[in-house]
Amino acid sequence: MIKKTVLLFFILTLGGCATFSYTNKELKHPVGRTKASLNVATDRGSHEKALVILSLSGGGSRAAYWAASVMLEMENVYSDDGINILNEVDIISSVSGGSLPAAYYVISKDYDDDTGNVRSNRNWGQETVKDLMARDYRDRWLWNWFWPGNIFKYWFTAFDRSDIMAQTLADNMFDVKTFGYDLSMDDINPERPYLVLNATNGTTEYFSEVFSFTNEKFQEIKSDINDYDISRAVTATASFPAVFNYMTLKNYAKIDGEPAYVHVFDGGNSDNLGLTSVEEIINRNAHNYDKIIVILVDADTKSIGVNRKDYDARNFVDYFVDLNFLDTMNTLLKKNRDALINKLSARLNELNEDKNKTYETIFYHIKFDDIKCEDLRDKLNSIRTDFKIDDAGTEAINKAVRTLIVKKNSCLMKIKDILTERSTNHKVPYCSWPD
Numbered sequence: 001m002i003k004k005t006v007l008l009f010f011i012l013t014l015g016g017c018a019t020f021s022y023t024n025k026e027l028k029h030p031v032g033r034t035k036a037s038l039n040v041a042t043d044r045g046s047h048e049k050a051l052v053i054l055s056l057s058g059g060g061s062r063a064a065y066w067a068a069s070v071m072l073e074m075e076n077v078y079s080d081d082g083i084n085i086l087n088e089v090d091i092i093s094s095v096s097g098g099s100l101p102a103a104y105y106v107i108s109k110d111y112d113d114d115t116g117n118v119r120s121n122r123n124w125g126q127e128t129v130k131d132l133m134a135r136d137y138r139d140r141w142l143w144n145w146f147w148p149g150n151i152f153k154y155w156f157t158a159f160d161r162s163d164i165m166a167q168t169l170a171d172n173m174f175d176v177k178t179f180g181y182d183l184s185m186d187d188i189n190p191e192r193p194y195l196v197l198n199a200t201n202g203t204t205e206y207f208s209e210v211f212s213f214t215n216e217k218f219q220e221i222k223s224d225i226n227d228y229d230i231s232r233a234v235t236a237t238a239s240f241p242a243v244f245n246y247m248t249l250k251n252y253a254k255i256d257g258e259p260a261y262v263h264v265f266d267g268g269n270s271d272n273l274g275l276t277s278v279e280e281i282i283n284r285n286a287h288n289y290d291k292i293i294v295i296l297v298d299a300d301t302k303s304i305g306v307n308r309k310d311y312d313a314r315n316f317v318d319y320f321v322d323l324n325f326l327d328t329m330n331t332l333l334k335k336n337r338d339a340l341i342n343k344l345s346a347r348l349n350e351l352n353e354d355k356n357k358t359y360e361t362i363f364y365h366i367k368f369d370d371i372k373c374e375d376l377r378d379k380l381n382s383i384r385t386d387f388k389i390d391d392a393g394t395e396a397i398n399k400a401v402r403t404l405i406v407k408k409n410s411c412l413m414k415i416k417d418i419l420t421e422r423s424t425n426h427k428v429p430y431c432s433w434p435d
Contacts, residue, residue, distance in 0.1 A: 020159035022250040022261065023232060024223045035106065035188040036195055036225050037215045038277065040285045044193060045088035047419050050291040054089045054193070055278050058096025058238070058268040059299035061389040065133040066397050067094075067297045068101035070366060072126055073405035074295075078416055085412070088419060089295075091194040091281055093274035095267035096238040097299065097387075099197050101133060103234050104173050106192040107183055119187045121177040132173050134394050137387035141168045160245040162235050170231035185213070185233070186226035196277045199236045199264040202246055210276045211264045213237075221262060222252035238387075239265040272333060273298060275340040279347055286351060291360045291418050294344065298367040300337065301381040317386075341365065341430075348429035360418060363429045364411040370432060371400050409433045 045052065056067040074085040094102035109118040111125050122128075144150060144164050153159035170182045188195060201211040211217060213233040218225040236247035244265070251260040270276070278294060286292060306313040314322070344363060351359040368380040379396040383389060405412070411431040 020153060020157045020163065022248045023229065024218070024221075024249045025227045026250075026252045027218070027222045027224045031215050031219075031224065031226060033190075034185065034215045034226050035190065035192065036185040036197075036213060038194075038196060038212065038281050038284055039216075040090050040194055040281070040288075044090045044191075045419075047088065047291070047421075049289050050088070050293060050419060051282070051285055051289040052085075052088045052090050052293045053278055053281055053295070054092045054102075055274040055294065055296045056092065056094040056098025056102050057274065057296070057298045057300065058098055058266070058272045058385075059301070060097040060238070060240075060385040061133065061137065061387050062301070062383040062385060062393065062397075063097030063299035064100040065130070065389055065394055066299045066401075067098045068104075068129050068133045069397055069401040070297045070405060071101060071105065072129060073401050077405050077407060077409075077412060081416070083416055083419060085295075085415065085419075088293075089193045091196065093196040093198060093277040093281065094237065095198045095272055095274045096240070097385075098274070098297065099234045099237045099267075100169070100173070101129065102195060103197065103230050104129065104132065106188045106195045107174065107230060108192075109189055113191075118189045119176060120174075120183055120189075122173070130394070134389055135172060137165075137168060137172070139388065140172070141165050141387070144168050158248075162239050162244045162247050165239075165244060166229065166232045166235040166247075169234055170229065174229070174231040174234065183230050184226060185228050185230060187230070196274070196281070197233045197237050198267040198271065198274050198277050199233075199239070199247070200267055200270040202263045202265050203261070206262075208270055210267070210270045211262070212277050220253065221249060223249065236264050237267045240385075241265060241269070268333070271336070271340060272300070273337060273340055275344050279344055282347065282351075286359070290358060292348065292351065293361070293415055293418060294348070294363045295415075296341075296363070296365045298365060301368060301383065301385075345430045352427065352429065360426070361429045362411070362414055362418065362426055362431055364415065364431045364433075366404060367432070368400070370404055370434065372434060373403075376400060376403075404433070410435065 040051065057063055071086055078085065092102045105124060107120045108122045108124040111123050141164060144167065150164055175182050197213040199211045201207065201209045215225045232247060239245065239247055246263040246265050249262040251262050254260055273296060282292060348361040348363055351361055368377060371377045371380065376396060376399060380400060383393040411433045414426050414431065
């Protein structure tokens with residue numbers, strides 16, 4: 001028995017370089033229907049000539065709870081007028097923390113949906129969604145390290161911290177409720193929007209490029225997007241450097257006849273707003289529409305630094321990983337963020353000025369800076385980028401959403417007018433409120 005155990009240990013250790021390295025499958029047959037795509041084949045909502053794109057930024061649980069709360073409120077803000085803005089969204093582009101509510105929304109169903117074609121059996125509603133987005137995924141992830149199977153795989157195979165996080169997310173929101181089967185891209189509710197989950201390519205030849213978990217990208221590596229687990233794609237978009245590892249995919253389109261792999265990590269490093277994919281979505285689909293609405297839910301925070309009264313700037317986590325590097329990254333990424341916003345605004349303006357076709361566009365940017373109350377804004381900016389959020393953070397976000405997503409919001413009013421075929425005389429695409 002001892003000899004057999006040692007032999008098994010040796011075999012698993014020897015194969016550890018490849019075992020659990022990747023999970024994507026080779027594409028054997030052409031992909032038919034898929035909702036993980038940059039191409040919008042079927043329109044949602046009441047206005048088939050309006051392309052509505054929702055972009056959700058990164059920012060850990062802060063971004064997840066913020067985006068989910070805005071989405072929930074967009075369902076109700078004009079309910080008296082018979083308009084559900086979230087139901088009009090055709091496609092969602094998301095990064096990191098924003099990918100949690102984006103992916104959950106597309107695999108879920110409304111409470112009154114009894115059609116039976118939603119495999120997840122999970123519901124979309126205020127209490128359920130806010131509970132899921134406020135859960136402490138950091139501690140859940142840490143505890144999952146200590147499962148005996150995970151301990152063995154972690155040390156003796158390619159199984160890593162990102163794999164543990166993917167399973168943590170699957171167990172909480174991306175599996176079939178009750179039965180626990182992990183959901184794949186093929187399990188997206190056909191009545192929900194298309195989904196574009198964005199990561200950063202860390203592979204040598206494509207380093208720093210945006211990698212989206214879409215049929216278009218998977219076709220390039222001859223892999224089946226519909227077979228890929230949603231939890232792994234979400235984790236890849238949020239694989240923050242130093243905390244998580246690369247998510248690895250096998251490239252079945254061999255390079256120079258040799259096995260090749262794609263290594264991706266946190267999407268925020270290339271584009272923390274998801275706007276690169278938004279622009280590609282517009283370029284691919286604009287010819288089918290005459291109205292284009294982009295709503296960006298941005299969880300970016302302005303660093304307020306360390307309180308001058310604190311003699312020690314560390315908190316508990318900083319004893320293991322000093323989080324001051326987040327402020328450094330935010331400083332470096334700010335210019336990239338501004339450039340992406342300006343670039344998309346310019347692209348929409350080009351459509352407005354198109355002489356061959358009449359377009360009407362709007363780009364509504366929802367951000368913490370829209371909050372005019374300094375005390376509330378400071379509370380929002382103090383929420384760390386982490387997969388853990390406390391009650392003070394969720395309450396601050398709830399209050400901010402109740403302040404911004406209201407009937408008198410002029411940007412939302414313009415969106416409503418576009419959806420109801422009313423003239424807006426809106427010439428400048430970019431919109432913020434209060435302006």
